Amino acid sequence: MIPAQFDYAAPATLDEALSLLAERPDDAKILAGGHSLIPAMKLRLAQPALLIDIGRVKDLSYIREEGGQIRIGAMTTHYQLESSERLREICPLLPECAASIGDVQVRNKGTIGGSLAHADPAADWPAAIISLRAELVAVSSRGERVIAADDFFVDMLTTALRPDEVLREIRINAPGGRTGQAYMKVHHPASGFAVVGVAVSLTLGADGKCSAAGVGITGVATKAYRAAQVEGALVGSTPDEQTTASAASHAADGVDANGDIYASADYRRHLAVVYARRAIAEAVAKIK
Amino acid sequence: MKIEGTHELRAPRERVWQALVDPSVLQRCIPGCERLERTGEDSYAATLRTGVGAIKGVFQGSVRLEDMSVPTHYRIVVDGKGQPGFLKGAGDLDLEERDGGTVVRYAGDVQVGGTLASVGQRMIQGAAKMMAAQFFTALEAEAQVEQGDPPPRHGFFRTALRAISGLLRQIFKRH
Ligand SMILES: Cc1cc2nc3c(=O)[nH]c(=O)nc-3n(C[C@H](O)[C@H](O)[C@H](O)COP(=O)(O)OP(=O)(O)OC[C@H]3O[C@@H](n4cnc5c(N)ncnc54)[C@H](O)[C@@H]3O)c2cc1C
DSSP states (O other): OOOOOOEEEOOSSHHHHHHHHHHOTTTEEEESSOTTHHHHHHTTSOOOSEEEEOTTSSSOSOEEEETTEEEEETTOBHHHHHTOHHHHHHOTHHHHHHHTSSOHHHHHHOBHHHHHHHTOTTOSHHHHHHHTTOEEEEEETTEEEEEEHHHHEEETTEESOOTTOEEEEEEEEOOOSEEEEEEEEEEOTTTOOEEEEEEEEEEEOTTSSEEEEEEEEESSSSSOEEOHHHHHHHTTSOOOHHHHHHHHTTTTTTOOOOOOSSSOHHHHHHHHHHHHHHHHHHHHHHOO | OEEEEEEEESSOHHHHHHHHTOHHHHHHHSTTEEEEEEEETTEEEEEEEEEETTEEEEEEEEEEEEEEETTTEEEEEEEEEETTEEEEEEEEEEEEEETTEEEEEEEEEEEEESHHHHHHHHHHHHHHHHHHHHHHHHHHHHHHSOTTSOOOOOOHHHHHHHHHHHHHHHHHHHO
C-alpha cells in the first residue's frame, strides 16, 4: 500500500505544468483529485516517476457561461458541479450525474477533468459528456485543440489526449427550448461506479415531436458510447411509452459488452436497454 | 475467465499463418513485448512491459504453441507473472479463408490473480479485448508485407490509424 518512489511538482501556472509534462511525457502524470491515480499508485499498478499536481494552478476550476456555451474548468470537482444552482436550471443532467458519483469524499476531491482523462469504462461523466455532445479543450506546449466528445474516448482507460496534453476545459452547448434530461444508473454496490449508466438529453419541438436527442451509455463496453440508433429512433417521433420502449431496445445494438464476476455481458446489455427506457421516460417527464 | 473474439485480416491465410508462427513477428505485434526468446521447439520465454492507460506492469513468462495444424489451427499456452499479478491460460486459434482474406477466431480460458485480479477484475476482459485488437491490427500489417520487404513499423500513431480504419471498415460493413 506504499507507492514506488516518485518526484512531485506543484507548478503555479498551466504553462509551467505543460513544459514539465513536455519534458517527460512518458513517465510524468498529471495529478488532479488523485482519486483514481493515487489508489493505482498505492497498489503499484501505476508507477509514474513524476507527479505534476495541477491543484495549485489558478483558473482551472470554474463553471461559466460564454457565447451560449457552458464552460467547465477541468479541475472543477464533482461536488462543485453537483451543487451549482445555475447548472440545475440550465443543464440539470450535470448536477444529477455528479451526485451519482461514489461518496461525498470522492466528490469533494475528484474532478470532472480527471474522470474524463482517466476514462474508466464505468465512470459516469463520459455518458453525460457524450449525450451533451460536449467539446473538450486540450492544451500542450505546442498549442490548443478542441476534441469532440465522440472522438475523445478511444478505448478502455485511453483517450485522444496525447501524452504531453492536459485537458483544460469542457464546453457544452446550453440546451435550449423544451429540453428534459436524466441520468439513470445501476450502482456497483462496493465502489458506486456504474455497472450501467445512461445519460439522456432530449428536446421537443412545438409539435410535441422530439427534435434532438442525445444518449450516452457507460459501464457496458470498454468505453462509453453514443447510442446512435436510440437517438435516431427518437428524433422525429413523439416519445410516448411505446416509442420510448422501442427506441431503447437498441441501446446495446452492435456493442461488444464486457462481463466480470459481478455482471455478465448479457446482463449488462439487458440493463442498458432497461435503463435507457427509464432514462428517456424520465427526461420526457421532466419537460415542462 | 473466458476470452474470445474474431478478427478479419485482409491478408491471405498462408501469410497470416507464417506471421503467427514467426517469433520476431510476434514480438513486434504483441503489445509491449520486449523479449521473446526461443527456449525449445515452439516454446518461448517472454518479457512484456504492457498495460492500459496509466495502469502498467512488467510480466515475465513462457509461451508454448501446441497442436499445430498448418495453416489452420494452433493452441497457445501462456504462463506469466509480474509485480501486478499472475496470468495463466490457454487458447485456440483458428484460421479460416474468406474472400481472399483470413478470419481468425480465438477462444481461451485465462486465470488472473494477484493485485490485478482483486482490484481490476472488472477491467480484465476489456483489457484483453483491447490488446487482442492491437495485436491483430499489427499482425494484419505484417501479413500484408510482401516476402523479402522490410517489416512494417508499429508506432503508436500507425497502429492507431490502422485500428481506426479497421473500425470504420467494420462499421460500414454492418450497415
Ligand atoms: C471509492 C471511490 C469510488 C468512486 N466511485 C465513482 C463513481 O461512482 N463514478 C465515477 O465516475 N467515478 C468514481 N470514482 C472515481 C472518481 O470520480 C475520480 O475522482 C475520477 O475518476 C478521477 O478524477 P481525479 O480528479 O481524482 O483524477 P486523478 O486520480 O488525479 O487522475 C486520474 C488520471 O487522469 C489524469 N488527469 C487528471 N486530470 C487531468 C487533466 N486535466 N488533463 C490530463 N490528464 C489528467 C491523471 O494523470 C491520471 O492518469 C471513485 C473513486 C473512488 C476512490
